[in-house]
């Protein structure tokens with residue numbers, strides 16, 4: 001049971017969950033060790049069941065534009081990718097996705113897109129208020145990248161209450177290897193702190209196994225999340241895209257991603273943790289495994305089937321073929337086969353009881 005360096009897995013698991021201040025050395029040991037993660041998964045699942053039972057929250061993902069002004073080295077939507085046909089959904093097309101989603105039981109809509117300046121603040125506000133006006137019992141989540149504080153305030157006034165923006169990596173020099181010089185970790189963090197200051201429930205997160213990532217970088221990610229305290233934490237393996245500078249790079253590993261999901265569940269018992277599409281892309285049962293490792297959210301695609309292939313963040317993305325019109329039904333089976341159940345619920349993060 002005891003391995004090199006004298007660390008005991010059960011002891012680390014216990015510390016992660018209670019004290020919340022496991023040392024960097026112990027995290028490094030946990031992230032790098034060879035051997036079974038069964039005890040780690042079981043501990044994370046226990047914590048998840050104590051707080052969320054077997055409930056899995058669903059978010060309807062609407063990928064409304066694949067235009068992007070940025071040039072992140074890892075992403076297929078980067079502006080220099082000239083091999084990609086670009087699209088934008090109209091306001092009525094977006095609302096149509098919500099209509100379908102609502103009847104399928106979705107009570108959260110995530111509007112995700114590249115950083116597409118053709119959508120002005122007024123456009124975004126109009127779309128948000130369209131949806132909240134028609135579906136007052138639903139939450140609108142935005143995931144449209146870095147904008148000014150004033151823009152974020154305007155979207156909030158229009159009714160958006162949640163915002164997803166992964167920090168991608170909390171290490172400044174690693175950030176520089178994944179992004180062009182005009183992007184900065186500083187501005188990314190500024191956005192995240194502005195968002196939570198305004199009152200958004202924020203989601204952040206990072207890629208696992210992105211090029212040049214070290215264990216120390218991952219520990220920085222965990223430490224940054226301890227400071228930010230987001231409501232949602234989304235992670236997924238890096239997957240190379242053939243039309244980016246990272247074509248041919250190694251994909252992130254399933255094992256390490258699952259291990260990190262469990263660590264996140266133990267460190268952040270109340271967090272919303274999605275079992276991501278990227279996880280389902282590197283392994284056919286990746287999302288089921290993510291749930292068993294501590295994740296409690298799935299985000300099926302609600303985008304029109306005709307554009308799904310065009311939202312190509314990485315190669316071989318699942319849920320883009322003709323079979324994908326009913327991700328909702330497909331996921332229902334997957335979630336129940338893993339031993340959990342999808343609920344029709346707005347799905348806010350639970351909070352610790354007042355003591």
Ligand code: 5AD
Pocket residue numbers: 074075076165166168206207236237238239240241278313314
């Ligand atoms: N592999 C995995 N995830 C990626 N993302 C972008 N490109 C890739 C890739 N090649 C993730 C980023 C972004 C989210 C929308 O998709 O983390 O925040």
Ligand code: SF4
Pocket residue numbers: 068069070071072075076077078079113114115145
């Ligand atoms: Fe644009 Fe986001 Fe892709 Fe970067 S990760 S190129 S900001 S869509």
Ligand code: FES
Pocket residue numbers: 300301318319323324326327328330331
């Ligand atoms: Fe999309 Fe199965 S969840 S096709």
